[in-house]
Amino acid sequence: MAPPTRRRLSALSTALAVVATALVSAAPASAAPVLLSQGKPVTASTTSGPGLEARLAVDGDFGTRWSSRSGVDPAWLQVDLGVTARLSRVRLQWGNSCARAYRVETSPDAAAWTTVHSTANGPGGVENLAVGGAGRYVRLYATQRCNQSGGYTVVEFQVHGETSGDTAPPSPPANLRAANTTATSVDLSWDPATDDVGVTSYEVYQSGQFVKAVAGTSTRVTGLNPNGTHQFYVNAKDAAGNVSQASNNVEVRTPPAQADNEKPTAPTGLRATGVTANSVSLTWGAATDNIGVTRYEVHAAGAKVGDATGTSATISGRAPNTAYTFTVRAFDAVGNASDPSAPVTATTSGGGDQVGAVTQLAADTDVPWGLAFLPDGSGVYSRRDAFDLVKLSPSGARTTLGVVPNVVGTDAEGGLLGIEVSPTFATDNYVYAYHTSTGDNRVVRLKVQNNAIVAGSVQVLLTGIPRNRYHNGGRLRFGPDGKLYVGTGDGQNAQGAQDRNFLGGKVLRLNPDGSAPTDNPFYGSGGNARYVWSYGHRNVQGLAFDGQGRLWQAELGNTIMDELNLVERGGNFGWPSCEGTSGSCSGYVAPKRTWSTANASPSGIAIVNNSLYMASLRGARLYRLQLNGTSVGGETTHFQGTYGRLRTVERAPDGNLWLTTSTGDRDSVPNNSDSRILRVQLN
Template identity: 45%
Template structure:
């Protein structure tokens, strides 16, 4: 199988990990602008309820445990899981779809018409909610003139997965060397949510008619989803700089991670029609007309949050520049103080996703080589 020579699986144990840098702040309100307060969570501590500090001691049940690692990837960006547990992983620059099944690394094929460059390339993946019958894999990628979403069938023949011809379902998302967004996920309502970046066009995020700097909500065929806040318009929320993570809590609330400029990375609670401020404001400035972030990392050196997953009402965020995993307990519409793990140990964490067996997968862009890390998390 392709890439098997580069494959290595190692079982490792987590030693104590630490946070560092400027502590994050947490928003303490619901859907209205939050009131920010200094975070009490540093390495080894958390805040289970707003303003109620608690202790998380390394080595207890609150700590993620590394149980596996698969090497041989190159700039992995996103992962989804087939019904049999096979992981399908996008590689940004090669435009390859890779697989990991039973610890073996393979390749399905190359997605055509991907034009990588800078932060662009083959980015987010999502499986159709009806995959068992339609076999559709959705991909967000950078093309010649735009960022777009295409779907393609993943059929199995002779024990091998074969990639069908891509069908573009949504086009025209602005592209640039940076700020291409790229995260896509089907929500509990069956619609596809799309995180876009401002593509360095600062006029786009505040314009509800533009696609840049938004979270979009569309049907599986690429049309604006019914019930969107601006009518026959795919825009679901606006005022974003570069959305990188999308996930839902147990009550169906949507949360999103977002890069700040040189300050104020964000974890946001997303509401329909909500305006999250960029480029007029960042973080949680309590400015009328804008929604405050629920968690703000004042120093992007400690975060640059990319992939996001929520398990048991706990948000797990991969940090690129911060090279760590941030863990944020959620309590309804409130976010408690983040706790960091693996600081500097596994490189730039691009993606966090939940596998069917309940384990959390991290995709690292350590580049020597890149790899998938498999975790057990507290139940």
């Protein structure tokens, strides 16, 4: 799918203008005024209750409305158009409580406001206001009510105007560099990006997490951890909201907060407090240090098998009826390690736990990202940075199927990502893949026959999914309805997650041939919106269907919360206004479970019976969550610190789990990883 030309954008704007009612007729021929506000992110000063949220004033439905809290003046309703626009008309449809005195204002940044219409004698009902001015944000600011009681009620707040038609992103900022590094801060600077209209800001990221936006080409980043390694990059942004590709990475090593060569004391009193068939619970006395102990590692047979920040841990993945000997070491902030504790030996019981013993099926020097199963019971997985597919039998025999063409990396999270085997593979031999190209992320399908990718069989099904260094999404999952569900990232364009014509920050739904199903919620809107199943996501990493055909989804938060969601058809999940349950979350679909980003950073998910398993990267653990219909019940964690970062978990045909690790996944260099594919027994 080729990117739209300015002529095609103009034609689309004209078509939308016909649909909108009573538009200003004297518009420039190159870009007729269109309805800009519908479905865009919106906030309000107050809301009077459920079913009266701010988003209902821009949903295009004249049967819904926003209502402010009773008796509160002033009150305001603010919509983010997503791009800078020249305004031509505002249509206000009031409910039974209007504003006598109010202003319509516009702003480039939601900070400095310019009035484009004001009145002290508003008539209520429907008001069509001819306005001028330009801005990205438009606000209705009401100061006096028509009625003495109640709040302000707005059925629809419709803003019409023209956008610039600017779809070209800035060039990537160049020559990002660091200076004046301290234990907790660093100064960053870079060469300016260029743009056909003009760069308005730069966004600074640390390992994919947004830090700040600045107007100039330098900034100081604070709050860093001492004695740590930190990666930074910068994106440029123009007035139309277009986001550049990332600058070069710069890696900074902060020094210790103070000189520290003293190791902690050894933990004392290590003992086993409980055993099951597949786990041993341990506790120990705290170590001491001249500055402070920050963590502990549990070892068995010379290998690390767990970690903890406190003085206890449960070590999973053990075999039944087996004796294990453990020791514990303490670490301080600069990495000084204590001597090991005295050992303790514990013997697991017979039988089996819900999450049982682990065996290694294979090791890999690349990043195993996507994983699916063929009809013969073999797995097939994608190697993210090497761009090829590998078949893996349950016995551990490996066969390279071939390289997927036209895949590129992003020096971080891009490459060959999710894969899915056709439900009718036995007759069509299709394997579906999600991968990064030079200009986007895309969905393709290819044929696999006789243990090889058939030359020339690759078909491109969907293009135009945004790409960047991080936030590429990539998970694929066929549903029980035979449709292909696609999890995408916002491509580091957070506001785009709320734009239904922007394919990033979404769960998409496709027919197997790549066309859009006519029963998709926004099919009638045309354009990219016809592929959208849900939106308002940041970076979708996990998709799985339960036994009742419900779609569950895991996504990465920024710095506060990661999410597990039950996806609703047409649902808006709130990003970037809402992260987990933090922020302006009223009116959005709420997550079913959240975690701090330090404890999760979820990736793949799988559902077996009524249990959902979630692999986590930063949290380096496997979560097991009990599903009770549409609710999430009890939670247990497994393998914390045992195998490092966990990327993908899938239910194997025999009913057990396959789990992939994700070591060395910080760049796009092929074959510089140390990853494993594990089999986890479920009992």
